[in-house]
Amino acid sequence: MSTTPTRTAAALGALALTLAGCSLTGGGGDDEAGDGGEVTVVTHDSFALSEDLLAQFEAETGYTLTFVAPGDGGALVNQLVLTKDSPLGDVVYGIDNTFAARAVDAGVLEPYTSPDLPDSAGEYVLDEALTPVDVGDVCVNVDHQWFADAGLPEPVTLEDLADPAYRDLLVVTNPATSSPGLAFLAATVGAFGDGWQDYWADLADNGVKVVEGWSDAYYVDFSGSEGAGLRPLVLSYASSPAAEVTAGGGDPRTGALLETCFRQVEHAGVIAGAQNVEGARAFVDFLVSADVQADIPGQMFMYPVDTDVALPEAWAAYAPLAEEPHDVPAEQIAAEREDWIAAWTEIVIG
Incomplete structure (x- = not known):
């Protein structure tokens, strides 16, 4: 820690x-x-x-x-x-x-x-x-040590997260109750346009776990912070790895996937x-x-x-902002947010 x-x-x-x-x-x-x-x-x-x-x-x-x-x-x-x-x-x-x-x-x-x-x-x-x-940039964070120990290449893109190689490894937060969760949902809308629902169906099929708030996702389910969780991929912030720098100044065991971010x-x-x-x-x-x-x-x-x-x-070194975060205009978020959440809930929660 x-x-x-x-x-x-x-x-x-x-x-x-x-x-x-x-x-x-x-x-x-x-x-x-x-x-x-x-x-x-x-x-x-x-x-x-x-x-x-x-x-x-x-x-x-x-x-x-x-x-x-x-x-x-x-x-x-x-x-x-x-x-x-x-x-x-x-x-x-x-x-x-x-x-x-x-x-x-x-x-x-x-x-x-x-x-x-x-x-x-x-x-x-x-x-x-x-x-x-x-x-801040809301991004998926990765536990470098977990992937190194497992001998599995780390994902890089949003598309990678739906790959069966990463089944049951990701935990995110509910966009209805969590601002990072809604930011990540917006990132997928920005990345996939009308195809965002298909993407979330793929994530659901790939075992994505959903919790209500950031604290539970990061401290309970994620393996990379306090090391107690079972999932090496978590929705957090691009700055989170800077908080994981060791007491002696060593590299953190976590990093941010900067191709998954929303500002x-x-x-x-x-x-x-x-x-x-x-x-x-x-x-x-x-x-x-x-x-x-x-x-x-x-x-x-x-x-x-x-x-x-x-x-x-x-x-x-450890908290750079993404050079090209996924973007959705504020007026589009305002107009479509509730429809997004309703559709997301039906797809992911059922």
Whole structure:
């Protein structure tokens, strides 16, 4: 197991605060952003930032932060929609570009894009209610050691994953409940067009396993992280191998299949009906500040949207973004997402 935290492992501190019903306590500094009080931050379960940065936010603004984490990115948006009339909090982080349209169309967000957004993030802005915070490629990860021990060549492409040579080796997440799952479904639509359903039928016949969220896929079923799972192929991120670098700096046993990727962008926004609108806006601004952007790679293993931020040294070798990720326009995702999920469910789940 790596000494560098992965997205979920790094989030445990924030989740502990939530489960304990506690909040961070700031230093009661100058209340420059508003009248102070509590700001409830709703996130997916892989949110993590350094505690000193969160404490600094509280000290400088006079706000007190409380965190609520209802699940993976898909579950996060589902809960925002279901609780629209009684909002879970003031500000949300973790709505990605595959679920963004659902949140916007459901009216769960107030119009606000941070004026502090770096110029390099402009290409990722989807709507005035969303502020892009970080970027990552959702890709299939491979356990190099497993394949070496088995004497089996590693797959490279999406097509390879449906080859009988790799039967019962892949675990993915459900696109109805998981934002990486929906991103991977979009990758297959981008790669195969109208033939994506046939491709998923082939994957189903080849024994693909489906779980609800990323944590179960990566930590329970995958053989390459903590080594306890039985499947050497898992849906994760291109940056995940950088989290598996050994304590002595040795090469990780995992890698990303960069021909299987979809580019995911995660956003923050002010929740409609927020009790503390000014605090919510201040937190959105905080997420695109230079200090937080520099903290994101080491805490959440995503690329910051601010390209001026220096990346960890290991990322050049072990966390490259795909040169040609599979792409589907955001408007197509918005128009066809529900039909995709319904068809996928019938094909794969039955």
